[in-house]
Amino acid sequence: MPLINKARYLLALHSSSENFGVAVIDLKDPNRKIKHAIFPGGRKLSNNIFTYIESLIPSKYWSQIARISVAKGPGGFTGTRLTVAIARTLAQQLDCSLDGISSFSLMAPRLAENLSNLQRKNAFWIIKKLERRGKIGGKYQITTNQDDFLPIELKEPFLLPLGIEVEPAVYVHEDLSKDIVKLIEISLLNHQKDIKSNWADVLPNYPISPVNS
Helix, strand or coil: CCHHHHCCEEEEEECCCCEEEEEEEECCCCCCCEEEEEEECHHHHHHHHHHHHHCCCCHHHHHHEEEEEEECCCCCHHHHHHHHHHHHHHHHHHCCEEEEECHHHHHHHHHHHHCCHHHHHCCEEEEEEECCCEEEEEEEECCCCCCCCCCEEEEEEEECCCCCCCCCEEECCCCHHHHHHHHHHHHHHHHHCCCCCCHHHCCCCCCCCCCCC
16 A cells, blocks of 8 residues: 555654654544653663654554654754654655754744844844853744744854844743644644655754864
């Protein structure tokens, strides 16, 4: 039986914070209820990641995954790289679309609530302080188009030059429970619109990597 006839689940993975988030939607559920859970990340993630995923969707159902989405960073080097690599591999093997979404884009709508009404109408920056390494920042624009579920990413997060200040700006505030739900909602919208996305185009974003430090 062709895989497309069996596909019924959406899977989302997010490890761009200190923890690891998983979300699943059963497309045959008329309510499209989102199941999600947050697990410890860190150094043990590589040993436990498949156990975490299987707690929401057992591996015997993985062949029925219709679409995958993954937060591609910025985040920790090891966690981000690991989760993106697993998402890419699954999407390739299942021949399904893979949505790679910036973790800053996911949090931008809720962080924009901290801005004034005037600032929210214009472009703004999301900033994250790094220990002993300065700051990374990305630039975003909240769109008024009802069909756009995400803000426009004007500048992908990058390491800001020392001494450079950008305004208006809001600082990263992690809320993985909200962001993993947002991630799979984007995937559901793309699925409903039949938007195709290739796993090979999804690459992790870590402006600071141990290779270049």
